[in-house]
Amino acid sequence: QVQLVESGGGLVQPGGSLRVSCAISGSIFGGDVMGWYRQAPGKQRNLIAYITTGGSTNYADSVKGRFIISREIAKNTVYLQMNGLKPEDTAVYFCNVYRGSSSMNYWGQGTQVTVSS
Numbered sequence: 772q773v774q775l776v777e778s779g780g781g782l783v784q785p786g787g788s789l790r791v792s793c794a795i796s797g798s799i800f801g802g803d804v805m806g807w808y809r810q811a812p813g814k815q816r817n818l819i820a821y822i823t824t825g826g827s828t829n830y831a832d833s834v835k836g837r838f839i840i841s842r843e844i845a846k847n848t849v850y851l852q853m854n855g856l857k858p859e860d861t862a863v864y865f866c867n868v869y870r871g872s873s874s875m876n877y878w879g880q881g882t883q884v885t886v887s888s
C-alpha cells in the first residue's frame with residue numbers, strides 16, 4: 772500500500788517560485804512512475820510532470836522550462852519546483868504514483884497553489 776501526502780502549496784505572486792513536496796509512505800518499486808497532476812476549477816486533472824525510478828523525467832508543454840520534478844530517495848519524497856509562476860498555474864496539485872505491475876494509481880489529497888497579485 773502506498774500513501775501520499777502533499778505539502779507546500781500557497782499563494783504566490785506572478786513570476787514567483789514555490790516548491791511542493793510529496794511524502795510517500797510505502798515502498799517504491801522499479802517500474803513505478805511518480806508524477807504531479809493539477810486540476811483547475813471546472814477543468815479536468817492533467818499530468819504535468821513525471822519521474823521514473825530510473826530518474827527519467829518528462830513535462831507537459833505548459834510547464835516545460837519552468838517546473839522541475841525531482842526525487843529524494845533517502846526521504847522517499849518527490850518534489851515539484853515551480854518557477855516563473857503564472858496565474859494560469861493556479862490549481863490543486865496532486866501527487867500520483869502509478870504502479871505498472873498492477874495498473875494501480877495512488878493519489879494524495881492535493882495542495883492548493885494560487886498565483887495572484
